[in-house]
Amino acid sequence: MTKTVTDVICPFCGTLCDDIEVVLSDDGKKILEVVNACAIGAQKFHHAMAEDRPKKPRMKQPDGTYKEVSYDEAVEYTAQMLANAKKPLLYGWSSTSCEADSIGNEITELCGGCVDNTAAVCHGTTLIALQDVGVPSCTLGEVRNRADRIIYWGCNPAHAHPRHMSRYSIFPRGFFTGKGSQSRKVIVVDPRVTDTAKLADYHYQVEQGRDYELLQAFRTALKGEWLPDTVAGIPKEKIYEGAEVMKSGRFGIIFFGMGVTQSLSKNHNIDAAICLTKELNTYTKFTIMPMRGHYNVTGHGEVLGWQYGFPYSVDISRGYARYNPGDTSTIDLLLRGEVDAFFSIATDPGAHFPIDAVRRISELPSVAVDPFITPTTEVSKLHVPVAFVGIEVGGNAYRMDNVPIDCRKVIDPPEGVLTDEQFLERVLKRIRELKGVK
Amino acid sequence: MTEYLIKNGFVFDPVLKLKGEKADVAIRDGKIVETTEVKKPKVIDASGMTVMAGGVEIHAHIAGPKVNSGRIFRPEDKLFNTVPVKKNMRAQGGFSIPTTYKTGYAYAQLGYTTAMEAAMPPLFARHVHEEMRDTPILDEGAYPVFGNNWFVLEYIKNREVENTAAYIAWLLRATKGYAVKSVNPGGTEAWGWGLNCLQVNDPVPYFDVTPDEITRGLIEANEYLGLPHSLHIHGNNLGNPGNYTTTLDTLKAASGQKAKNKFGRETILHHTHVQFHSYGGDKWANFESKAREIIDYINKHKNITADVGFVTLDETTTMTADGPFEYHLSQLNHLKWVNADVELETAAGVVPYVYSPDIFVCGVQWAIGLEIALLAKDPMRVFISTDHPNAGPFTRYPRILKWLMSAKAREEQIKAFKQSDKVVNSSEIAGIDRELDLYEVAAMTRAGPAKCLGLSHLYGSLKPGVDGDVAVYDFNPEKEHTPDQIEKAFSSVKYLFKRGEKIIDNHEIVSHGNKRTLWVDVKVNENLQVMRDIQEKFMKYYTVTLGNYEVHGRHFIPNPFALEVDATR
């Protein structure tokens, strides 16, 4: 008899779908089928079954090859590296649990290092903007139950957050939105004709790098003020019309992604989008939400928030927390040569960072914690394989709207493989010994 | 466990009716015991010092999503406001919205050992619990918000008290919550459409029920269940000139009803931060105090309690489940605004605010808070709070004590206002010469809140049998003190014990203690109707599954302490 686990949480993107059903083999050891998940999510679950997963830590040898070592040796290397560094950087944390994040923060504090998550390269700019002007937002259920104006700006959920539109925004029938998509108007702003744009009632093909101008133009149009004939390649009539569409709804939302957070103007784009949202509240109800990428990048930001007061890029080298992206942010720390050891976990900077930053990692003492072999593990001195969080071990995660959901364990990790938490606990214990603290 | 004998202090305890008499306090196995029951105690010499039970915070925003939004969106609140890692202590930061570690340490340093998070959005209960877990020392509980919850609105509209009660019982368990909180009843649901309910008879859009009906329905359900705490309300129309009439309307919902519970609670309605609800005038220009109208009503009605929400005249961060209020505030001060509407349940807003002594309205708000406390006749029913961080950070409690205990301190502050005459003319603070004594302070900060929370069997006094929560202040009540000496003495306890463990020794934190999470576990009759409603709403309207809603497990609640209530019939 196969066994079905219900209410499983998908550890892929910030949509954090929690209605996945996983069918297991009789012995409960193999994932046979994944129901309800998107293709990418399902693939995550099946990936955990890969036969060639490393099951022991691997230490890089002088000739560039890897040698298997014990977890004890891995703990020792990691603890020594972190305890002896003047300013170690502990980066990642976005695809693991808040439990693990919390231990990581304590290690950083104890060692006097810097801790950062993947917001540093995606929605950090969003966080800067909300520190400047705030953010009127809501949970995704509010969108489902009330929203009749849906705006996707600089993001393509059809590819990056596949179930977002069907679960939360365009299609679902909610309490006050019984007609589903028929009751909604959809605006997409994107320089490209994406699959999401094809679903839109209005597609604004903004000029690359001119989102800030267009957002400010919408704000100007809302006030009925004068506009030049075109802004960001869009005729002013279209802008006045768009402003009218937004105003005339009962409940609207702007979802935005990396197309605006990492293009020219960065935080200023989001700042303007937030100000647009604020002003729409003088006419109707409007909200805005970042399309967070890694499934628990939000969670690491929350944990950092309550422990130190800042959501990412936190420098605790002097025993108290400081924050200022441009100084304390990972890419800047690496490129400027501010850190002398690099620890990464639950993300793959080797695949996502600028090449100069990756080169810098390869020059530093470094440890990569990841269930699989990745570009990051291949530039690190030590690779520590761990259990797959959200599949082989549970733990808390925060959805893109900050809703916390406790992920479930579905199967056991390969025998002998530690979880992130277990590994980090052992490193913490060893560092305490090295530093002589209780 | 170590036994302690705290000798020769001046003890203030409204439960034991000790008004500064010299007495010894003994602790064994985590509890207060008769002094004859300790064999080889460690002796703490408290001669010349003030001894009280550990403080009990009844209303503060210290854990959860909106508190953290406040932290995250105010890096400037931490700028030059941090404390590095020390022995026995984690890193700390923040002035108006301190980090969780700072929150625990700072309360302990003020002599507090228990604190209640005043508003928990049920869908975010995990977040609240994670933060409480990381707040050392304090026993904590959290109040889930009910006043705009769709289940509650529907059951109350249909006058189904049993269903309301069964749902409350279910939600308290699902969220591991402590009490029934209601914030701007109906108004926050209206905010889902950008609207509000300012008066108690304004119908909630679509749901067709009024704030008054919600309040009465929740009181009735609360007493039907016999919960430890009463309904805890933040009424409609907060913060607006002329709102005192709305407040009186809200308080009237309690008339004629009696408390039913086994926890020794005698009141049925707690109105929080009444300072924000005691405003006269009809615009900011003629803004004035109506503190007397409100406190007179509370003085006369013995089934009501209140906490004050003193304005401390600081730059702070406002945060509340009153979503429309925060929007309104951001339109007034043009500062950054966070809003977070929560599906089927509630909302929240966060806006920084500067209570400047140069601004007339801020001066009057300051006066109103003090008037309420100084005109209160029963200190067991009116409690000290700043609605942290709304009217100011809780770390200002010593300054509030200074103002309450010294007419001279108040006079100095009045003189320092830029629009001193206008403040004096719009309030009656200048004409009040009462100075509270420590017996009254002990009632307003310990015994009173503990009783109102249904926790007098654990906290609030030094009666044998209660928890060994004891604060020793380096303050000799028989000596004269300048206002600043009062503030200084209550800023840092000399010794603090939590459940018999020494937490602070000679002003230094020596232990994180073994904090507990308080929650209320209510047994009710099986209610198939409510269970069906829950299943249906999760299926159709929630974006999490019912199976992923309940909070449990050691990660969230490492050390649970459930108060059990049997409400089966």
Added chain:
Amino acid sequence: MSTVTLVAKAKPQLFLEMESVTPDAFAGKKASDIAELPVYEGNTTLRLADFFEVRGDGGTTAADTKIVIKGDATRLKYVGMRMTAGEIEVEGSIDQYVGAWMEGGRIHVHGNTDAFTGVGMKGGEILIDGNAGNYLGAAYRGDWRGMQGGRIHVKGNAGSDIGYYMNGGTIVVEGDVDVHVGSHMDGGRIVIKGNAKSKVGGQMVTGEIFILGTLEVMMPGFIYRKDVDIEVEGVNGKFALFEGDTAERHPKKKGQTVYGRLYLKV
């Protein structure tokens, strides 16, 4: 005025945090005491003497203390942070946060400065002979109260986000600037003698920005009002006056709406 000269003698492996290097901290101290002041390299606390030769004693007050930094200063952060009086002269280039949250006195950097120069500045003067990095005279993260007063003068170019949330004081850049000049500005004056790219005065409430060179793209919320003849920073000429940002809320003075002013040299 007494001069304390710091001569770099060793290079840190990482960067040094040097907020103890201010006339305020040096005042009333002998060279030997100054040498013992802490500097920080990551999590380690060291002495100024570990990296610098200290020559000369501090004056009796900050106002009569001058600090001269000789040698490589490109790995020094926070020099002159929160200083209230006196002088600092840096003979080469220096790293981030020079004169951050400065309240008075004068800093002269002969070379370049990195990001966050004069961040949160309240008063005093910063003169940079070379180029300045991003966030020159900007607000600290989240603070709506940016540069309040004082003067920053850059002889070379400056990066992006200069005068972010500026409320008062003056920033003059003789060369070119990157994007985002005076975002959210509400008071104060920015003068760009060279060229600007785009996003100038975005979300500006009040205050003045002058561009003597070219502007690639104008923000949509700026409306041309008229041409004016004025003198700014020693340059006389005809300027086209624009007002904005109309997307933003603006205060009223005597019934008239007050806008931010953007002057473009004609």
